[in-house]
Amino acid sequence: MAEENIQYEVKVIDAFKSYGGINVLNGININVPTCTIYGLLGPSGCGKSTLLECILGTKTLDFGCIDLKAKYLKDVGYMPQDLCLEGILTIKETFEYFGRIYKMSDQNIKTRIAELNEFLQFPDINSYIKEISGGQSKQVSLAVALIHDPKLIILDEPTVGIDVLLRQKIWVEFIKMTKQLKKTIIITTHYIEEANEANCIGLIRNGILVEEGSPQNIITKYRRNTLEEAFLSLCCSQETNEISKKKVYVQRKKKLNNTRLKSENNFDLYRIKALTKKYFRMCYRDLWFFFIVICLPMIQYNNFSISFGQNINGLSIAIKNDEVNYLDCRNFNVNGCIADENSNLTMSCVVVNYLVSLNRYKLIEVNDFEVGELSLNNPNYMAFLHFPKAYTRALAKYIDSHNDSDGESLAYARLTMDNFVFRNQIKTDVLNSINYVLKQTLIGCASNPKSISVPIKFKNLYGNEVKSLANSIVHLFIALSVFYISSITSGNIMISEKLEGSLRRSIFAGVNLPECVLSLFFISTIIQLIQIIVSCFILFGYYSNPVQITSGLFTYVLVLSFLGWVGYFIGIFIAIISKTQLTNIFLLTGVSLTQFILPGM
Ligand SMILES: Nc1ncnc2c1ncn2[C@@H]1O[C@H](COP(=O)(O)OP(=O)(O)OP(=O)(O)O)[C@@H](O)[C@H]1O
Structure with missing residues (x-):
């Protein structure tokens, strides 16, 4: 065929x-004629995959030009070197996913799976990708590139790990595809013998195309019997004229x-x-993910309700009462006025009985002040x-004349320093008990008890029902759980898509990032709503934390959803900037x- 009549599917020019300053492609020129197989050969790291990705547009050239006859992503099928498929999907679901991305009808997908199965012979198509062998996953990956x-068709080492018989069958099919179906195939391979089947071969070394031509022409040119021998001879002559792989600065050319x-x-x-369906499957099939996102928060809500900030009880307080035997307080009644010289009131018993009535404390009598001090x-x-x-006498004197020269009206309290919550609770209860003592004193003396009250009236706008620490922080706990679960859902799905390469493969099939983000958003919002419902049911319904939602249930759910x-967007952002799974986890945990x-928790 005359050179000017040849139509090219792909042209790479210069x-x-x-x-990092090292040229991987060093002024490559290749021309791939339409309806042919073009084989790219070369040692590892010579730049074959980089060249393919530049042709596909997933990587950009620094200089030079790539001219493609195909204009749309759907016109190209790409099989990357790595699997880049979701192991958690079955073979059938993987085909359905890519088929739908390419907007094929269900019937069309079914027919195509049957056709591909005929020549690639998949294992049971309901097997999970993660459970099939390396060679079988290569077959599936190849089929994904051909589904639409x-x-x-651009294939990066498609036959690695595939047995010889099937490899031969695949090449027969490739030839049929170019001849009968007018397809163009660019293929990289390390198996030189199979490259014999290609119409044209390009040998790359250190980013330079050192030879290009049909297998027969190359064999003839180097006067050898096989293509392998021709390449060996070519490589040996190259060794002596080694192309420097050191820093080669690109000449400034116009892009x-x-x-x-x-x-x-x-x-x-x-x-x-299609994306939403895939994410949904990824979520509910990963049992650990399901456990962490749905079950673990349920356990945590339960643990929180049982253990956190509940009303305190059973705390031990050592007591030494020099006024009266502690046990004698049990039958003590406030009767009379302490101002009365003849009254036999013991107000320490009022304090003690008040504390006992709270059912929070276990009062344990000690005989010695030192022992009491050491009890802490x-x-x-x-x-x-x-x-x-x-104590009582001095208290009466203090109330009467505000004078207690001996300091005997002072009860002594030493509190634990170990626990902030317990310390404050005991402090409040002891102060309340003293307040109660004073009131009882005034009642006994027929005075107006209000005269001794602190002259302030507290009125809460809301939160009247809040009785315990758990009640007060339950909403904060729900809010933080919703934030955390949303961020780990979006962050983890996105990073695994990114690192496993399935995101790249989907993007190459036509998906764009906003579509991924939106689909994941649906899934995340559903998980979020389940979270909110479950948390409200456990914390408010089952454990009866008080609900006082002043702005309405809708606003409450909306604020939680926001x-x-x-959390969802932070998770996505962290996944985008993270280069490894570990960085992603550390950042997510750190932010949460x-x-x-x-908020002061
Ligand atoms: N993202 C990247 N950042 C830095 N270096 C890269 C990157 N991608 C590829 N390289 C380097 O470019 C060179 C060519 O890589 P490429 O994957 O194109 O080789 P290859 O010819 O396909 O090798 P193989 O046959 O082993 O797949 C390698 O040295 C590789 O380390």
């Missing part, structure tokens, strides 16, 4: 690409316009549906209380911990 019957493959439309509901070294003791011998959505600490 392509340069470097990483593209015009241009030419490259053809970029486009998606047919930028925002497609059909693709969003025992972690079971939260306080030591001491009442002086003339928090979850913030900050959220726990900032």
Whole structure:
């Protein structure tokens, strides 16, 4: 065929690409004629995959030009070197997913699976990808590249790990595809013998195309019997004229316009549906994910309700009462006025009985002040209380003349330093008990008890029902759980998609990032709503924490949802900036911990 009559599917002109100043593609020119198989050969690291990705547009050239006949992503089928498929999906679901991304009808997908099965012979198509062998996953990956019957097929080492018989069968099929179905195939391979089947071969070394031509022409040119021998001879002559792989600075060339493959439309509901279905499967099939997102919070809500900030009870307080025997207080009644010289009131008993009536404390009498003081070294003791011998008398004198020269009206209380919550609770209860004593004193003396009350009236706008610490922070706990669960849901799905390469493969099939984010948003919002319902049911319904929602249930759920959505976007952002799974986990945990600490928890 005359040169001018040849139609080219792909033209790469003067392509340069470097990483860190080292040229991986060093001025490559290749021309791939339509309806042919073009084999790219070369040692590991010579730049074959980089060249393919530049042709596909997933990587950009630094200089040079790539001209593609195909204009749309759906016209090209790409099989990357790595699997880049979701192990958690079955073979059938994987085909359905990609088929739907390419907007194929269900019937069309079914027919295509049957056709591909005929020549690739998949294992049971209901097997999970993670459970099939390396060679079988390569077959599936190849089928995914062919599912939508593209015009241009780009395959990066498709036959690695596949047995010889099937390899031969695949090449026969490739030849049939180019001859009968007018497809163009670009293929990289390390098996030189199979490259014999290609119409044209390009040998790359150190980013330079050192030879290009049909297998027969190359064999003839190097006067050898086989292609392998021809390449060995070529490589040996190259060794002596080694192309430097050291820093090669690219000459400043004008960057030419490259053809970029486009998606047919930028925002497609059909693709969003396929993505949502895939994410849904990924969520409910991963049992650990399901456990962490749904079951673990339920356990935590339960643990929180049982253990956190409940009303305190059973705390031990050491007591030494010099005024009266502690046991004698049991039958004590406030009767009479302490101002009365003849009254035999012992107000220390009023304090003691008040504390006992709270059912929070276990009062344990000690005989010695020193022993009482030392009792706080025992972690079971939260306080030591001491009442002086003339406590009631001194108290009467203090009330009467505001004078207690001996300091006998002072009860002594030493509190634990170990536990902030317990200390404050005991402090409040002891102060309330003294307040109660004063009131009882005034009642006994027929005075108006209000005269001794603190002259302030507290009125709460809301929160009247809040009785315990757990009641007060239950909403904070729900809010933080919703935030955390949303961020780990979006963050973990996104990072696994990114690192396993399935995101890249989906993007190459036409999906764009906003579609991924929106589909994941649906899933995350559903999980969030389940979270809110379950948490409210456990914390308010089952454990009866008081609900006082002043702005209405809708606003409450909306505010929680907003928090979850913030968590969702933070998760996505962290997944985008994280380069490894570990960084992703550390960042997610760090941000969530900050959220726990900032509200003062
Ligand atoms: N993202 C990247 N950042 C830095 N260097 C890269 C990157 N991608 C590829 N390289 C480097 O570019 C060179 C060419 O890589 P490429 O994957 O194209 O080789 P290859 O010819 O396909 O090798 P193989 O046959 O082993 O797959 C390698 O040295 C590789 O380390």
